[in-house]
Amino acid sequence: MVTITCADCGQQRERCSRQAKRCLPCCDKRQRMQTKQSIARRKAGIPPRQLMTHDQRWQSFAMRAVMFAKSVGALPDLDKGNIECVDCDAAAECYDHRDYARPLDVSPVCMGCNARRGSACIPEPYIEQPKRKAA
Ligand SMILES: [Zn+2]
Numbered sequence: 001m002v003t004i005t006c007a008d009c010g011q012q013r014e015r016c017s018r019q020a021k022r023c024l025p026c027c028d029k030r031q032r033m034q035t036k037q038s039i040a041r042r043k044a045g046i047p048p049r050q051l052m053t054h055d056q057r058w059q060s061f062a063m064r065a066v067m068f069a070k071s072v073g074a075l076p077d078l079d080k081g082n083i084e085c086v087d088c089d090a091a092a093e094c095y096d097h098r099d100y101a102r103p104l105d106v107s108p109v110c111m112g113c114n115a116r117r118g119s120a121c122i123p124e125p126y127i128e129q130p131k132r133k134a135a
């Protein structure tokens, strides 16, 4: 668990991810508001706005891949606390990505080591290179 300062109500709250910007009640409120807004937009014929940045989309893709792998038993569940952090001897609490392009290439780490490891490599968007003329 990490303590974050909620961006909406300014309160110090415990969250499981240091990426969390808001406390759970505020997250909830926001999600409900966004759902309402997106329904209203859809009704008005306005296409849904891109809510996530490039980096966030990679993060959520990688997170969902790990969740899926856990659900089918390809990765052990860390909730039991019987898996050790690969960097220290503490119980691993989450899976750390080093490269979001390889979403299942993860190491079980504790929260402290996860923070020390910093963020994973985020693939750049594909940019079409101008074709080189044949010599
Ligand atoms: Zn809040």
Ligand SMILES: [Zn+2]
Residues within 6 Å of the ligand: 085, 086, 087, 088, 089, 090, 109, 110, 111, 112, 113, 114
């Ligand atoms: Zn550790």
